[in-house]
Amino acid sequence: MELKGARVLLTGAAGGIGTELAKGLAARGARLILVGRRPAPLNSLAEALGGNEAQVFGISADITTTEGRGVVCRALERRWSGAVDVLIHNAGVMEFVSFEDMDPVSIHRTIATNVEAPMLLTRMLLPVMLAHGAGRVVTVGSMLGSIAMPYFAVYSATKFALRGFSEALRRELVGCGVGVTYVGPRSVRTSLNSLAVHRMAAAAGMNMDEPQWVASRILQAVAKDRDEVLLGFPESLFARLNALLPRLVDLGLRRQRPQIERFARNEA
Secondary structure, three states, rough: OOOOOOOEEEEEOOOOOHHHHHHHHOOOOOOOOOOOOHHHHHHHHHHHHOOOOOOOEEOOOOOOOOOHHHHHHHHHHHHHHHOOEEEEEEEOOOOOOOOHHHOOOHHHHHHHHHHHHHHHHHHHHHHHHHHHOOEEEEEEEEEHHHHOOOHHHHHHHHHHHHHHHHHHHHHHOOOOOOOEEEEEEEOOOOOOOOOHHHHHHHHHOOOOOOOOHHHHHHHHHHHHOOOOOOOOOOOHHHHHHHHOOOOHHHHHHHHHHHHHHHHHHHOO
């Protein structure tokens, strides 16, 4: 897919992978609507990328609400007559905690942000893509959408859901001109990962990637019209192994569980 001149709507733009995606898209000549909850970092990012509202525009909205999604769609209608060439779902939240200790409000917030919002926003924008016979829906998932990890139960569940949604939607849209890309990075050095996660990663020698590298691979996947990409080796191999021989992965994680629990319960 050609990104130069493409109309791109990016959620979760103000930080981490989202900021790097915005920079990479702007460098490729894309036109951007950047969506996030906090107006100050969005406006700063838009200004840093050129400050031209015709090319880069920030929208502060909570896409977990009907009102927030309405704000996004009305802004899209004003600027591009409702049309979008690429929809990138990057917004997400995560908690590293035992399931029994996770607050029900946090469970609802994680599902609303990571699953419901992308589905409902896609549902709102897909008809225009279909009418034009072109476009791409891109979901930034996680390696934990392929390998369910202890103490990430709800987050893993949401990313499994996103991967399944992307796969099903891709098969549903075959032949209509609209593609679907799912990208599953391994752990990334962003604020999404708490200090406990960073400490656990350091203690376990766990691989963590820089957001700039991850963003570049996501844009590469979009440019090449890839269906699904899992980022990082050997984690991508473990994901395939988990699909074929989950008992082997069970054994490995069983050995690691005490150490993971120690950090999840802040006992390190």
